[in-house]
Amino acid sequence: DAGVIQSPRHEVTEMGQEVTLRCKPISGHDYLFWYRQTMMRGLELLIYFNNNVPIDDSGMPEDRFSAKMPNASFSTLKIQPSEPRDSAVYFCASCGTGYLTEAFFGQGTRLTVV
Amino acid sequence: DQQVKQNSPSLSVQEGRISILNCDYTNSMFDYFLWYKKYPAEGPTFLISISSIKDKNEDGRFTVFLNKSAKHLSLHIVPSQPGDSAVYFCAALRSGSARQLTFGSGTQLTVLP
Numbered sequence: 001d002a003g004v005i006q007s008p009r010h011e012v013t014e015m016g017q018e019v020t021l022r023c024k025p026i027s028g029h030d031y032l033f034w035y036r037q038t039m040m041r042g043l044e045l046l047i048y049f050n051n052n053v054p055i056d057d058s059g060m061p062e063d064r065f066s067a068k069m070p071n072a073s074f075s076t077l078k079i080q081p082s083e084p085r086d087s088a089v090y091f092c093a094s095c096g097t098g099y100l101t102e103a104f105f106g107q108g109t110r111l112t113v114v
Numbered sequence: 115d116q117q118v119k120q121n122s123p124s125l126s127v128q129e130g131r132i133s134i135l136n137c138d139y140t141n142s143m144f145d146y147f148l149w150y151k152k153y154p155a156e157g158p159t160f161l162i163s164i165s166s167i168k169d170k171n172e173d174g175r176f177t178v179f180l181n182k183s184a185k186h187l188s189l190h191i192v193p194s195q196p197g198d199s200a201v202y203f204c205a206a207l208r209s210g211s212a213r214q215l216t217f218g219s220g221t222q223l224t225v226l227p
Contacts (some may be wrong), residue, residue, distance in 0.1 A: 004157070033214060042120075042219030043158070043203060056214060091157055102148055103158030103215060 004106035006092050012112045018080040021109045023092030024073055033103060034067055034077050035091040043091070049075065082113045118206050120218035128226050133191040135221050136151065137204030144206035146213065147188050149178060152201040161202075162189070172182045194225045 005024040013019050021074055025032045033048040050101040052069045060067070064083070069075040089110050093103040119138045127133045137147075145166040150158035164178045164187065166169040171178050177190045191198055204218040 035217075043205075043217035045214050045216070048214050079136075093157075102160040102163060105159070107155070107157045 004092055004094055004104055006090075006106035006109050008109060009107065010110045010112075012114065013082055015083055015113055016081045017113075018078065019082045019086075019111060020093075021077040021090050023075045023077070023106060025075070025092070025094030026104055027073065029094035029096050029104075030071060030072065031095045031103070032075050032098070033093040033095075034075070035093060035105075037089045037091060037108070040083075046077070048089075079111075082111075084113045087112050100111070116219070117144075118204055118216050118218040120202075120221050122221050123219070124222040124224070126224045127194045127202060129196055130193045133189075133194045133198065133225065135189040135191075135203050135204075135223065137187050137189075137218055138185060139187075139206050141206070141208070141215075142185070143208045144216075145209050146207040147178070147180060147187050148205045148206060148207070149176075150203040152203060152220070155202075158203055161225055191223075194223075196225045196227050197210055199223055199225050 017050045030051050033058045034046040035043050037043050046059045048055055049069045051052045065079055067077045089108045091105050093105040095101050096104040117140050148163040149161040151161045152158040162173050162176050162178050164180050169180050175191055180187045201220045201222050203220045205215040207215055
């Protein structure tokens with residue numbers, strides 16, 4: 001397996017534009033997480049899915065953020081409209097259902113909103 | 115309110131010496147703890163974990179210690195190597211149906227040759 005795959009690796013966009021980040025979890029993993037890394041707050045959990053169903057989205061900062069998981073092999077995180085303070089590295093991670101298995105992370109998407 | 119805290123944003127250690135990274139948590143419901151290592155431009159990778167039923171777990175040069183009464187854990191790296199230079203994140207999990215990891219803010223370790 002190639003691991004968790006995220007695209008794009010880098011995204012530069014203008015304020016007000018819509019941004020869509022993509023994630024392909026490891027095959028067979030039924031938990032998927034979206035994290036955001038900033039200098040101030042470290043790694044923050046935004047939302048996570050179990051079997052494609054959103055379980056906890058309390059970390060999503062605002063209504064401008066939305067996430068979907070239409071099937072077991074694909075998820076998107078959308079920001080509309082984007083703002084400069086959204087600039088960060090966004091990570092997707094997945095894990096299986098084994099008791100206390102660790103999460104595997106993608107390489108992240110570095111988002112810059114200018 | 116940060117439930118997992120890494121109070122040292124950075125640490126420098128000489129090659130061959132011991133590196134000690136610290137982590138504190140506030141939620142007594144956490145019962146599983148993990149350390150992740152992150153290189154620049156890469157995602158975090160799992161390093162070592164410990165269950166709350168243990169107070170020590172060792173894997174090669176890496177040892178994690180857990181002090182439940184103090185709600186404190188630490189990662190020891192002995193001997194430290196330049197390739198260990200990375201950001202180390204402490205994470206905590208409450209077992210059961212909830213699967214989300216709560217992370218600390220990370221400590222940048224620099225091992226000097």
